[in-house]
Amino acid sequence: MALPTTGSTTLIINGEKYPLSVDHRTTLLDALRERLDLTGTKKGCDQGQCGACTVLIDGRRSLSCLQLAVAADGREITTIEGVADGDQLHPVQQAFLDLDGYQCGYCTPGQICSALGVIEEHAAGWPSAVTADVRPEAGPSALTDEEIRERMSGNLCRCGAYVSIVRAVARAAASARTPESTEVQA
Numbered sequence: 001m002a003l004p005t006t007g008s009t010t011l012i013i014n015g016e017k018y019p020l021s022v023d024h025r026t027t028l029l030d031a032l033r034e035r036l037d038l039t040g041t042k043k044g045c046d047q048g049q050c051g052a053c054t055v056l057i058d059g060r061r062s063l064s065c066l067q068l069a070v071a072a073d074g075r076e077i078t079t080i081e082g083v084a085d086g087d088q089l090h091p092v093q094q095a096f097l098d099l100d101g102y103q104c105g106y107c108t109p110g111q112i113c114s115a116l117g118v119i120e121e122h123a124a125g126w127p128s129a130v131t132a133d134v135r136p137e138a139g140p141s142a143l144t145d146e147e148i149r150e151r152m153s154g155n156l157c158r159c160g161a162y163v164s165i166v167r168a169v170a171r172a173a174a175s176a177r178t179p180e181s182t183e184v185q186a
């Protein structure tokens with residue numbers, strides 16, 4: 001007896017439900033782009049190496065090219081299309097815009113989704129590979145440029161806009177801590 005190769009799934013994307021019938025092998029990335037026309041999420045390598053396809057699943061960073069759509073059933077997915085609040089850019093988006101955190105822009109949706117995850121992870125006290133002292137009594141590490149580079153290292157930028165990306169993430173993180181510090185710093 002032939003086993004079924006398609007299944008029903010309901011993706012919850014940016015707060016909206018999308019019932020779909022998909023081939024079990026369909027990645028979340030292909031479901032977003034090819035089935036739902038949510039083309040803000042980019043395909044770079046399609047093998048988990050570039051970060052262009054980064055989305056948030058239940059608030060955590062995830063590479064959508066490595067995630068099967070059926071495995072994302074019922075989970076809360078945030079793509080770049082859902083980051084802004086109407087016409088109001090999210091502070092991370094605004095920081096990338098103000099500080100030129102991009103050139104061609106192809107990697108930018110993934111960079112921004114990843115930056116959202118970085119800021120949350122750091123605020124929650126998660127250490128990174130370059131955190132010098134991970135003992136609980138040491139308290140949270142500062143989000144230094146070195147920390148940002150390490151935490152964003154899964155997101156490649158072929159245009160080499162890294163210096164500006166680090167500045168944008170730093171400013172967005174600072175504005176998340178103290179909302180009044182959102183002015184552009186040269």
Ligand code: FES
Binds near residue numbers: 046048049054
């Ligand atoms: S397209 Fe997913 S990591 Fe490159």
Ligand code: FES
Binds near residue numbers: 102105156158160161
């Ligand atoms: S801005 Fe062009 S790849 Fe990053």
